[in-house]
Amino acid sequence: MSPEIGAAFGPNLVEVFGPSQADGGPELIQLLTPEGERIEHPDFSFDLDDEAVKGFYRDMMLTRRIDTEATALQRHGELGIWAQLLGQEAAQIGSGRALRPQDYVFPTYREHGVAYCRGVDPLRLLGLFRGVDQGAWDPRENNFGNYTIVIGAQTLHAAGYAMGVQRDGAVGTGDPERDTAVVAYFGDGASSQGDVNESFIFAAVNNAPVVFFLQNNQWAISEPMERQSRIPLYQRALGFGFPGVRVDGNDVLACYAVTQAALQRAREGSGPTLVEAYTYRMGAHTTTDDPTRYRLSEDLEHWKLKDPIARVEVYLKRNGLADDEFFDSVDDECEALGVTLRDGCKALPDPSALSVFDQVYEEQTEELAAQRDGYAAYRGSFESEGVA
Amino acid sequence: MAGTMNKMTLAKALNAGLRKAMEGDPKVLLMGEDVGKLGGVFRITDGLQKDFGEDRVIDTPLAESGIIGTAVGLAMRGYRPVCEIQFDGFVYPAYDQIVSQVAKIHFRTQGKVKMPIVIRIPFGGGIGAVEHHSESPEAQFAHTPGLKVVTCSNPVDGYWMIQQAIASDDPVIFLEPKRQYHADKADIDETADASSIQPLFTSRVVRPGADVTLLAYGPMVKTCLKAAEAAATEGRSIEVIDLRTLSPLDMGPVFESVRRTGRVVVAHEAHTNLGMGSEIAARISEQCFYSLESPVLRVGGFDTPYPPSRIEEEWLPDLDRVLDAIDRTFEF
Ligand SMILES: Cc1ncc(C[n+]2csc(CCOP(=O)(O)OP(=O)(O)O)c2C)c(N)n1
Numbered sequence: 001m002s003p004e005i006g007a008a009f010g011p012n013l014v015e016v017f018g019p020s021q022a023d024g025g026p027e028l029i030q031l032l033t034p035e036g037e038r039i040e041h042p043d044f045s046f047d048l049d050d051e052a053v054k055g056f057y058r059d060m061m062l063t064r065r066i067d068t069e070a071t072a073l074q075r076h077g078e079l080g081i082w083a084q085l086l087g088q089e090a091a092q093i094g095s096g097r098a099l100r101p102q103d104y105v106f107p108t109y110r111e112h113g114v115a116y117c118r119g120v121d122p123l124r125l126l127g128l129f130r131g132v133d134q135g136a137w138d139p140r141e142n143n144f145g146n147y148t149i150v151i152g153a154q155t156l157h158a159a160g161y162a163m164g165v166q167r168d169g170a171v172g173t174g175d176p177e178r179d180t181a182v183v184a185y186f187g188d189g190a191s192s193q194g195d196v197n198e199s200f201i202f203a204a205v206n207n208a209p210v211v212f213f214l215q216n217n218q219w220a221i222s223e224p225m226e227r228q229s230r231i232p233l234y235q236r237a238l239g240f241g242f243p244g245v246r247v248d249g250n251d252v253l254a255c256y257a258v259t260q261a262a263l264q265r266a267r268e269g270s271g272p273t274l275v276e277a278y279t280y281r282m283g284a285h286t287t288t289d290d291p292t293r294y295r296l297s298e299d300l301e302h303w304k305l306k307d308p309i310a311r312v313e314v315y316l317k318r319n320g321l322a323d324d325e326f327f328d329s330v331d332d333e334c335e336a337l338g339v340t341l342r343d344g345c346k347a348l349p350d351p352s353a354l355s356v357f358d359q360v361y362e363e364q365t366e367e368l369a370a371q372r373d374g375y376a377a378y379r380g381s382f383e384s385e386g387v388a
Numbered sequence: 389m390a391g392t393m394n395k396m397t398l399a400k401a402l403n404a405g406l407r408k409a410m411e412g413d414p415k416v417l418l419m420g421e422d423v424g425k426l427g428g429v430f431r432i433t434d435g436l437q438k439d440f441g442e443d444r445v446i447d448t449p450l451a452e453s454g455i456i457g458t459a460v461g462l463a464m465r466g467y468r469p470v471c472e473i474q475f476d477g478f479v480y481p482a483y484d485q486i487v488s489q490v491a492k493i494h495f496r497t498q499g500k501v502k503m504p505i506v507i508r509i510p511f512g513g514g515i516g517a518v519e520h521h522s523e524s525p526e527a528q529f530a531h532t533p534g535l536k537v538v539t540c541s542n543p544v545d546g547y548w549m550i551q552q553a554i555a556s557d558d559p560v561i562f563l564e565p566k567r568q569y570h571a572d573k574a575d576i577d578e579t580a581d582a583s584s585i586q587p588l589f590t591s592r593v594v595r596p597g598a599d600v601t602l603l604a605y606g607p608m609v610k611t612c613l614k615a616a617e618a619a620a621t622e623g624r625s626i627e628v629i630d631l632r633t634l635s636p637l638d639m640g641p642v643f644e645s646v647r648r649t650g651r652v653v654v655a656h657e658a659h660t661n662l663g664m665g666s667e668i669a670a671r672i673s674e675q676c677f678y679s680l681e682s683p684v685l686r687v688g689g690f691d692t693p694y695p696p697s698r699i700e701e702e703w704l705p706d707l708d709r710v711l712d713a714i715d716r717t718f719e720f
Contacts, residue, residue, distance in 0.1 A: 081517065190450060223424075375690065
């Protein structure tokens, strides 16, 4: 391109932003380094005490245990499949703990840590992956939506829910019990979907109280970030008319602080924010995936050094903030959770084959009821033959 | 040269068929999510990016509407895109592009613009998956004028039909029974003369019989062949037809069969209501009314969303339900 024409279109954004940097680049908001050092950031600070940090450690340990236990259950044939969150504990606990009870979450299928923060029984998650139901928890109980498998669909639901919040006058009242934010979780791959881009637009034009929480774990199954974007994802927000930030997704303190600020912005009526949590999917995409086919093991080794839990442990230990008793008690809790999950998973009752007919409509139709009855009679015919 | 037989699964056969098509025509492109280095989540495109390069085997951004929409543009530019939709339940973000664009461009332009696009969709259930991974959307596409819809039930058909679909100048929805991908192996003669192969838009009698005509396609063909075997032990002779093409339907062999047997059962995993069986039953009753000894019976998925996997085998039509329908054709 001639220099004149080039200039007419402004700077080359790919050059401005530079190539994607493995460490997230200088824009990465960090408050706790991989080495466990607390550092300051000009715009964001972590304002909870060290008890809270210990709480985060415990949350992340328990979340990781849910994940490893579920992975093992899948290997033993107790689950059909499992979507692992290994490596994303800080992003999920940091953001999940910043929520207030009235806030509302729209998750993907990998938000086990956020589900845990919201008080969803992990056995409900296992039920979906075991195939006893499709994740049929009542989203109103914990303000935690149902897992969404169609990539990106839930982001529009979040925008719409937030529009409802606006109409209910639950934004910008100054009442901390009333003002409500909505969080849409999604991945780097999802950022390419039409639905996600449309949700940005709907949220922006309505100035809706949504936080778009993008966990950039670097991979969409086998496709690296470069297949989805030429610029850092958080920068996309600007083009839609709201701010975007990139936070170290393996730093639970920074994830908490940044999400907390974005939620507050939403609750106050200042509109949507995109938070890109820069992290890494340390496990496979799901238990059926084999990442050795498409990514280098050095990559994983590099990210292991940034483990979200290890850095908190180092911080707590080095500063004498937690003793052995604390760490032992967390380990014991993890063990107990493991037993609960193993036993509970195997005991999950299978649904009855006839139940599906009653769940399709609020008002049952005669034809579907007749189909159910016909099928029941057919099944009964086997029983009367003594074959069942 | 005498034919060299290779034993292949359906997955390998489709892979070999795609390879052959790419070797034969440099305009053939593969595109989809994870089709490159990974070779697709089912490995159907395994090794093809390595051999044909990233320009011809494209890992697309995660956006189905984008995949099909850009395939339209590529087709207008003279390419022959073969798009992979990762799972049946994820075709819907692309539904608008398929139904409003791919299907209508030939008509809109009065034939000036061709749409030689193949949309490959693994379909059907029985793999223990979570929601959206086990659906059978064929009727939605067969209902759409401008699209052709085919499905293979075995490795040999997979190998040839994918090549024929790619060679077609009309858009083809190519449904692959995912449960069969890695199931059975069959001998494939890759050196056979393509012109000797049965044409794409035709059905086939896969087991001759005299008492009942059993119609199936895709994943249900295997179940129906087993049902025919079981029925044979009870002295019933079942003729099984693999429809292979769902739009257009090739009803010739079906009518011929029904006129001999007088009894018909149509089986598919898709919901029974307005499934392929409905159209087939209507056509049979229009053309073979006086030959029928019983109404055309349908065995299909129930009219509920696909169930959680722990009960999918009870929801899916199986051997017993097919046999039950066969029995019922004798009750009239
Ligand atoms: C509409 C749609 N297309 C394809 C898929 C299959 N699929 C499941 S997860 C996934 C990758 C998602 O990547 P990303 O958004 O980065 O989230 P991550 O899984 O890494 O958490 C794909 C392609 C899907 N679930 N939905």
